[in-house]
Amino acid sequence: MVAILLFALNLRGPLVAVSPVLDVIAHDLGIGAATAGLLTSLPVLCFGLASPLAAWLLARSGLERGVLIALAGILAGTILRSLDGLPAALAGTVAIGLAITVGNVAVPVVIGRDLARRANSVLGAYTAALNVGSMLMLSLTVPIAMLTGWRVALASWSGLVVVAALVWWRATRGCAEGTAAAAASQDSEPDRAPVWWRRPVVWGLTVAFAGQAFAYYAVTAWLPLLLRDERGLDERAAGAGSSIFQILALVGAFGVPVLLHRWPGGRRVVALVCVAWLALVVGLLVAPAGWPVWCALGGAAQGGGITAIFALIVRHAHSVAENRRMSAMVQGGGYVVAAAGPTVVGSLREATGGWTVPLLVVLGAIAVLAVAGTLAARTPQPS
Structure with missing residues (x-):
């Protein structure tokens, strides 16, 4: 349960963290409002277009490893987005969007498989954690950016990704063995x-x-x-x-x-x-x-x-x-x-x-x- 909620904190926050500093990012990168808007709209498009790919990845890797892959993608994208230049910002944004798509698909499946008796309550807590993560990063990104700049402010949230990955690995390390084979077996039935x-x-x-x-x-x-x-x-x-x-x-x-x-x-x-x-x-x-x-x-x-x-x-x-x-x-x-x-x-x-x-x-x-x-x-x- 704790692993799911920590994971959920990272499934919207890294996207909305850009919003309060978007004008600063646009000025620093020398881009217009329309181009800057891609930093918030591209991930939502990824959620739609990449969902079949996410389902395929989860079927091949298993849910436990699939979530770790998603967290690794969010971490890499968060760091890449904070590097110099528009290409890095866009590439990092797409990486975050693709990784979060895997998480979007995985969480309801994990809850339905492992916490079915409490599925409604856990789904409610999961949805709440999505919004808590958003509010946390919306509230704190600007103060951090005022002290360190927007690049460090956005990159600093990678620490929360690392914590979520460690807790997820600890919670599921006994289940990871054979998950890919089990997923393949389920798909063949x-x-x-x-x-x-x-x-x-x-x-x-x-x-x-x-x-x-x-x-x-x-x-x-x-x-x-x-x-x-x-x-x-x-x-x-x-x-x-x-x-x-x-x-x-x-x-x-x-x-x-x-x-x-x-x-x-x-x-x-x-x-x-x-x-x-x-x-x-x-x-x-x-x-x-x-x-x-x-x-x-x-x-x-x-x-x-x-x-x-x-x-x-x-x-x-x-x-x-x-x-x-x-x-x-x-x-x-x-x-x-x-x-x-x-x-x-x-x-x-x-x-x-x-x-x-x-x-x-x-x-x-x-x-x-x-x-x-x-x-x-x-x-x-x-x-």
Whole structure:
């Protein structure tokens, strides 16, 4: 459990650590805003496009070694990104994105295999750790950069990667023997479902995750500017709104497992998550003065949504091998769509000169999550 949570701290933090020093990086490297944006958008694209490759790697190496490979990739990418020059920064960013993709696919599979009886609770704690890692690096990167420069500030987080790798190795060293052979054996055994990717629940969860991830990355990218435009907030207050959106994810991450225990089917949980998402968008449209409440509800929704979808993957997988394949497909398809979220919303805001149309697009993504997620939750569980 400790190894999983330490691993999770490194699955979003290294990406968002760039955000508060992005303008400094752009000035130092002599690049424009669009190029600098690649340092945050490239990893999300990797999450989508590289998920099949991540599933293949985990099948060949085994879960235990696969996670160590992912941590090694995050470590190498973090150091490379801090070296001199734009090519190194981009190469390091891609390396981090590819390595985190392996982790994204691996964690739900590890939880479903080794902690199945507590899967909902562990998935909630995992989702919370993703947000804690993000907030930790968002909060501390700037103070470190003020003392040492942005390169050292970003590279300093490699220490957390090393700690996670040591704990993971210690926790799994007795399991690593034969994991690759076991994975190959699992892949050679036919799943009880004739063709796993034809199951409606797999496609339903893929579409639902696409809606969830699109809304999350679009709101994360543009919420500070929206609050400045619509409410006249200064940068500090707008940043506080973004912090509320990220921090309150902990409520959803820990609350959804409790609700799944009370409402095992999952339909009411998905519906409640979508209502909280809708409160964010509708609230900002019709009553923007209540933005702290809407940001809090949206934050709980984004933390609860990803927890609910991962719980449904674990619940509906027939085997460890199918869990890995479903995790790769759901996240691969979802993150490809999510990578377009900030660009689509930003383009619509520029074209219309306001936030109504962009927010309506986010509303459409939430509607997709609601319909696909409800249908997936209604699918009978495998016996």
